[in-house]
Amino acid sequence: MLILVTGGAASGKSAHAERLLCAHAPSSRLYLATMQPFGAAAQTRIARHRALRQGKGFETVERPTDLAGLTLPRHYDGILLEDLGNLLANERFAPEGAGDAAFGSILAGIAHLQDCCETLVVVTDEIFSDGVTYPSETVQYIRDLAALNRALAARAAAVYESVCGILLPLKGEKDV
Numbered sequence: 001m002l003i004l005v006t007g008g009a010a011s012g013k014s015a016h017a018e019r020l021l022c023a024h025a026p027s028s029r030l031y032l033a034t035m036q037p038f039g040a041a042a043q044t045r046i047a048r049h050r051a052l053r054q055g056k057g058f059e060t061v062e063r064p065t066d067l068a069g070l071t072l073p074r075h076y077d078g079i080l081l082e083d084l085g086n087l088l089a090n091e092r093f094a095p096e097g098a099g100d101a102a103f104g105s106i107l108a109g110i111a112h113l114q115d116c117c118e119t120l121v122v123v124t125d126e127i128f129s130d131g132v133t134y135p136s137e138t139v140q141y142i143r144d145l146a147a148l149n150r151a152l153a154a155r156a157a158a159v160y161e162s163v164c165g166i167l168l169p170l171k172g173e174k175d176v
Contacts, residue, residue, distance in 0.1 A: 001119045002110075003172075004152045007162030008126045016160065016167045017080055017123045018053055024119040025078025031058040032067075032079055032113070034087040036094070049082065064090040065097045067109025076117040081110075084124035084152075088145050093137075103144050107151060124149050126161075 003020055007013035021029060031053055037043055050060075058080070063070055067087070081087070084106070091102035098105035114120050127142050127149070134142070153159045158172030 001158075002114060002152065002156040003119065003121045003158045003160070004124060004149070004156045005121060005160045005162060005167075006124045006126055006149065011126075011162040012165040012167075013123055013162035014049060014082060015052060016162050017082070017121045018056060018058075020158075020160070021078045021080045021119060021121045022056055024121075025076070025117075027057065028074070028076045028078070029056065029058045030072070030076045030079045030117070031060045032070075032081045033060060033062045034064050034081070034083060034090060036064050036086070036090060065094060066105070068105065068112045070109070070112065072116050078119040078121065079113055079117040081113065081120065081122045084122055084148055085145055088141060088148065092141055092144065103147060106148060110152065122152055124152070 001024065003017075003024070005013050005017040005020065007016075033046070033049070035042060035046060037046055053060075061070070061072070064087070067081075087106060087109075088102060091097040091105055092099065110120070110122065125145065127145050153171065156171065159170040161168045161170055
C-alpha cells in the first residue's frame with residue numbers, strides 16, 4: 001500500500017506520517033531519510049526528526065539519491081520516505097543526482113521501495129501556494145514536484161494533507 005502525506009512547512013506532516021506507518025506496519029519499520037545535512041538548520045531538523053521517531057522501532061537509512069539502486073537487508077512491514085521535496089532537489093541539483101532525469105529516477109525508486117515493503121508512506125511538500133516569482137530552475141523543480149505528487153496520489157491507496165497539525169483525508173482511508 002502507498003500512502004502520501006502532504007502539507008506545508010511545520011504542519012505536522014512528518015509526525016502524522018510516522019503515526020500512519022506505525023498503524024500499518026506492526027513491526028519492521030524503516031525510516032528512509034533524504035535530507036543532506038548541509039548547515040546548522042539542516043542538522044537541527046535532522047535531530048528533531050530523530051527525536052520524533054525515537055522508541056518507535058524504526059531502523060534508519062540515509063539515502064539522498066538513487067532509491068532504485070538501494071539494497072535493503074530485508075523486506076519491511078513499512079517504509080517511511082522523508083521527504084519527496086528533498087529527494088527531488090538532490091536528484092535534480094546534486095552532482096551525483098539524476099539531473100534532468102530526476103522525475104523518472106524518483107518514480108523508479110518509489111516502485112523499488114514498494115517492492116521492499118507492505119506499506120510505503122511518502123512525505124511531500126505543499127507547493128505553488130506562496131505567490132513568489134522564482135528563477136526558471138526553481139520553477140522547473142516546483143513543476144516536477146507537482147507532477148510527482150500527482151503521480152503518487154494517483155497510485156496511492158490513501159492521501160492526506162496536514163494543515164496546522166490536523167490530518168485531513170483527501171483519498172482513501174478516513175480513520176487512522
